[in-house]
Amino acid sequence: MTATEAPESKCDVLVVGAGPAGLMLATWMAHCGINARVVDKRSTKIYNGQADGLQMRSLEIFDSLGFADRAWKEANHMLEMCMWNPGEDGKIRRSDRVPDTPPNLCRFTQIVLHQGRIERFFLDNIKKYSKDTLHIDRAVLPESLDIDQKACADHSADIYPITVKLRHLTDEEATPAQSKGSTVNDGLFRSNLAGDDTDDLIQKSREKQGSTEIIKAKYVVGCDGAHSWTRRQLGFQLEGEPTDFIWGVLDIIPITDFPDIRMRCAVHSASNGSLMVIPRENKLVRLYIQLTEIKPDASGRADRSRITPETIISAAQKIIAPYSLSYHYCDWWTAYQIGQRVGTNFDSQNRVFLAGDAVHTHSPKAGQGMNVSMQDAYNLGWKLGLVVKGVAKPSILATYQDERRKIAQDLIDFDHKFSRLFSGRPAKDVLDETGVSMAAFKDAFVKGNMFASGLSVDYGASMLVAKDSNQDLATNTPIGMRFPSHKVLNQCSAQPYHFQERLKSDGCFRIVVFAGNVLSPAQSARLRAFCDKLSTSTFLAPHLHNNIAILTCHSAKRTDTDLLSDFPDVLHRFDEKTGWDYDAVYVDDVSYHEGYADAYKGYGVQKETGCVVITRPDQYVGYVGALDGEEGWEGVEAYFKGVFVTI
Numbered sequence: 001m002t003a004t005e006a007p008e009s010k011c012d013v014l015v016v017g018a019g020p021a022g023l024m025l026a027t028w029m030a031h032c033g034i035n036a037r038v039v040d041k042r043s044t045k046i047y048n049g050q051a052d053g054l055q056m057r058s059l060e061i062f063d064s065l066g067f068a069d070r071a072w073k074e075a076n077h078m079l080e081m082c083m084w085n086p087g088e089d090g091k092i093r094r095s096d097r098v099p100d101t102p103p104n105l106c107r108f109t110q111i112v113l114h115q116g117r118i119e120r121f122f123l124d125n126i127k128k129y130s131k132d133t134l135h136i137d138r139a140v141l142p143e144s145l146d147i148d149q150k151a152c153a154d155h156s157a158d159i160y161p162i163t164v165k166l167r168h169l170t171d172e173e174a175t176p177a178q179s180k181g182s183t184v185n186d187g188l189f190r191s192n193l194a195g196d197d198t199d200d201l202i203q204k205s206r207e208k209q210g211s212t213e214i215i216k217a218k219y220v221v222g223c224d225g226a227h228s229w230t231r232r233q234l235g236f237q238l239e240g241e242p243t244d245f246i247w248g249v250l251d252i253i254p255i256t257d258f259p260d261i262r263m264r265c266a267v268h269s270a271s272n273g274s275l276m277v278i279p280r281e282n283k284l285v286r287l288y289i290q291l292t293e294i295k296p297d298a299s300g301r302a303d304r305s306r307i308t309p310e311t312i313i314s315a316a317q318k319i320i321a322p323y324s325l326s327y328h329y330c331d332w333w334t335a336y337q338i339g340q341r342v343g344t345n346f347d348s349q350n351r352v353f354l355a356g357d358a359v360h361t362h363s364p365k366a367g368q369g370m371n372v373s374m375q376d377a378y379n380l381g382w383k384l385g386l387v388v389k390g391v392a393k394p395s396i397l398a399t400y401q402d403e404r405r406k407i408a409q410d411l412i413d414f415d416h417k418f419s420r421l422f423s424g425r426p427a428k429d430v431l432d433e434t435g436v437s438m439a440a441f442k443d444a445f446v447k448g449n450m451f452a453s454g455l456s457v458d459y460g461a462s463m464l465v466a467k468d469s470n471q472d473l474a475t476n477t478p479i480g481m482r483f484p485s486h487k488v489l490n491q492c493s494a495q496p497y498h499f500q501e502r503l504k505s506d507g508c509f510r511i512v513v514f515a516g517n518v519l520s521p522a523q524s525a526r527l528r529a530f531c532d533k534l535s536t537s538t539f540l541a542p543h544l545h546n547n548i549a550i551l552t553c554h555s556a557k558r559t560d561t562d563l564l565s566d567f568p569d570v571l572h573r574f575d576e577k578t579g580w581d582y583d584a585v586y587v588d589d590v591s592y593h594e595g596y597a598d599a600y601k602g603y604g605v606q607k608e609t610g611c612v613v614i615t616r617p618d619q620y621v622g623y624v625g626a627l628d629g630e631e632g633w634e635g636v637e638a639y640f641k642g643v644f645v646t647i
Contacts, residue, residue, distance in 0.1 A: 008214040010160055011037045012388045015221045016230050018045065018136055020115065021356030021373040022223035023122035027065060028381025030130040032507045034388050037134070037215065039166060041141035041201060043174035045123070048185055049251055049332030050115035051370035052278065052286060053078075056101060057454025057482065058371045059108040061378055064505040064619065066128075067121045068108070075111035076281045081445065082260045085438045086270035086426055091322060096442060100264055102449050107485055107498050110453075112280050114251075115370065139174035143167045143202050143212065145220070145233040145352075152349040155387065155394040160216035162351060168211045173201055184309060184330045196227035219384055220352045223377065228358035234348050238361065240341030240412065246291045248312030248335045252327040254285050258320055261285060266445070268426045268438065272318040284331060289316045291335070307335045340412040346401035353380055353400060360408040362415040371454055372411055376404050378505075382617040385507055391547050392643055396464060403459045414451055418444055457481065457620075463642045464616060466623040469635060473611035474514070474624045475604030483512070483615045487597035488553050488586040491563055496591045499553060499599060502583070503619045508549040509643075511636065513627065514603070515554035516610030518566050523608060529629025530612070531568035533637075540640055542647045545573060548640070551584060555600050555607040558589040614639055 013029055015022045018040035029036035054062075054071060062068035078100040085095045101110045126134060144165040151161035176197070222230025226238075254261055258277075262285075265277035273290030280286055289312050309330055317325050343359030356373030380400045386392035426438055450456045459480040461467035467479055477484060485500035503510060511534070516523045534540065540548065552571045554561065563572055563585055572581045588599040588607070600607045612632055614623035623639045626632035 006165070006212040006214050008216065010216045011035050012217070013037075013219045013221065013384055014039070014162070014164060014215055014217040015223060016040075016142055017223035017225060017356075017358075018042075018119075018138065019223060019225065019356070019373075020051065020118060020122070020370045021358075021377045022221075023119055023126070024374040024377035025221050025223060025355065025381045025384075026126055026134060026136065027122055027129075028378070028385055028505070028507075030126045030128075030134050031065070031505055032382065032385030032389065033131070033133055034385050035133050038136040039140040039142065040136070040138050041169065041174060041198065042176065043139045043169075043171045045116060045119045045138075047116045048114060049249075049334065051118075052112045052114050052280060053368075053371065054111050054113060054118070055368075055371045055452060055454045056106040056108045056110065057457070058374055059111070060106065060482070060485070060500065060619070061374070061505070062121070063108075063501065064503060065125055066504075067125055070121050071111065071113055071118065072108070074117060074281060075113035076279050078110040078112060078264050078279075080263050082263045082265045083438070083442060083445075084260070084265055084267040086268065090270040092267060092269060092320070094260065095438065098442070098446060099449075101453055105450075105453060105455055107500075112278055112286075114280070118370070139169040139171060140166050141169065141198060141201060142229060142233075145230070147348070147351065149349070152351050155218075157390065160218055162217045162220050164215045164217060164220065166213050166215055167202055167205050168213070169201060169205055170210070173205060173210075185332050196229075198227065198229050218351075218388065221377075221380065221384075222352070222354045222358050223356050223373075224358055226357045226361045228354065230352065231343065231354055231358050234345070234352060234354075236343055236345045236348075236354070238341035238343055238359070240339060240361075242337050242339035246294045246307075246335065246337050248289045248291050248307060248315065248333070250287045250289065250309060250312055250316070250327075250333050251280065251284050251331040252287065252313075253283050253329045253331075254287075254325060254327055256320075256323060256325045258323040258325060266441070267319060268441075269319040269321075270426065272321075273315065275316055275319045287312075287316055289313075289319065291315050309333050340416045342405070342408045342412050346405050347397070350394065350397040355380060355404075359405075360411060362412060368411055368415065368452060372407065375407075375454060375457075378618055379404055382505070382507055386547070386617075390645065391543070391647070393463075393645055396643060399459075399462045399464050402462060406460070407457060410451065414448055418448055455482065459620060464622050465620070466635075466639055469623045469639075470611070470625050473605065473626060474613055476601075477603045477605070477613060477621055477624065479621050479624055481621060483613070483619050483621055484603065486599035486602035487591070487594060488599050489558060489589050489591055490583065491554075491558060491561070491567075491585040491587050492582045494558065494592065496594050496597075497586070499551075499586065500619065502551055502586075503615055505617065506549075507617050508547060509617060509622075509640070510615045511548060511550045512613040512615060513550060513552040513571065514600070514605045514610035514613065515552050515567070515571075516606070516627065517556050517608045518554045518561060519556045520608065523610070524566070526609075526628045528568055530627055530633055531570045533629050533633040535568070535570040537637060539644075539646060540637060543640070543644055544570070547644065551586070553586045553588060553599065555588050555610070558587045561587070612636060 276288040278286040355376035625635040
């Protein structure tokens, strides 16, 4: 290699962008042991501001990865939403209180914690699991992308059809400029009020003859935000349109007599716009403030120079009057223009993928941006991992766009309605047709809560979702939705667990055996017939324990049953060094300290005969069938033959 040649290397997966979506994808790569690399054009991770809401499904995912406890301990917990609306005298008053999230849906509730801490949790988890197979490089951005179209269909281990030229920046080049005259960090450079600076960074680096390198990759994932460089290289578009609504954001420690400053609040003033209060950790409060006096210009974009922390707090003071509001400490601020857009395509030839803001943008007030972005990557990551390892058929990659584009469109539709109700002028009375009905706003918030929780995602039929399998056998465990969580007891220790807790993000599918009443001779015979087929299958046996894990939950009395005598060995395999697997068999029975959860009823499974449920590595239900050695077993084997390669 000459001095002028760029160094060249290979990786299985190149991730562009080290925000929450990119780090979620990288975490999957670490857990699956994939040779991956992450690049980000900024010099450091986020340290304040940006996204902060974590919904229930995201916390379930964090728990499966191993760090939900860190977020749970540090965050502020959101339990109640207060609605403030103008009374007949025009002054705001508390008009309603509702639960922030619907009760009894999940073992978690919504919390808020700034994005920088969430990125730190990801980085620590990646370091723990990666074993030097994954690298995160900052102040590095892609300059060119070339796809060998003919090679894309060949997913052999030695085929690298994508060539990306990377450019290394100096720390000065990679550090975004802040607003002039402001002593507080702002996020305007990431806002949709700012243009993309990627091309300028590349040009300046070229002029200084900055260093470059060449990466050969099997797959590329663009998690590089709303201005996505990756999306532009593919020629894809975001479809939608902006609104005229401009909002400012302040993270402050407020000085105020507003009584609900430590509650989530939606405040509609009579004529000065609206405001949302999000109480945060460490006495911080985030305020989303409608800037009614700032409008887009002829180009459709607002003048950023007119937006400062002073103009934003001034707008907030008018909205929240007659209550006072000021601050001495501001941690971060930004502004944005509401708009809803969704990508035309989520992938190119199942080789280059887009996730997060690169394929959907919207307002932040419903707390969906970071959550849906991470869940895009959570859906894609394990699929890439299993395909790269040669375990799963490459055709499973096509399910990413099929599953996630619908979610993105649902999000855009929800946000379109919610943000307009939030930004609109309150109706003065029932005859005020141009104003927003506050009853309609509350209804939209309450109905949208289930969607916002992330628990209503329902993936359509595919090779991974056998919608035509026997749903009647587990009526409360919908095929295509995430496996619900109900308390069960460990058979050997009597310790209670949420059953969903046992579905770790380790890249394994799981056969969840609801074994029923194992003390019934007839049921025991059915269980043993199924297990005989499972342990002797020439197709599945090589995948067991490495790519398929088994969990069992029975309904007999715990004290009347025994792990070694009542359950076939395949359900709790033996290891010469560590002995029997005591964490694989559970029971739906009474806990000494937590009572009876009635998990079988919760899952909608018959206690005598049970059933078999297959969950994907991302905890979504793929199949439900009978627990027997004939029809039920054939359904299980057929499902996996549609997903796995023969090894």
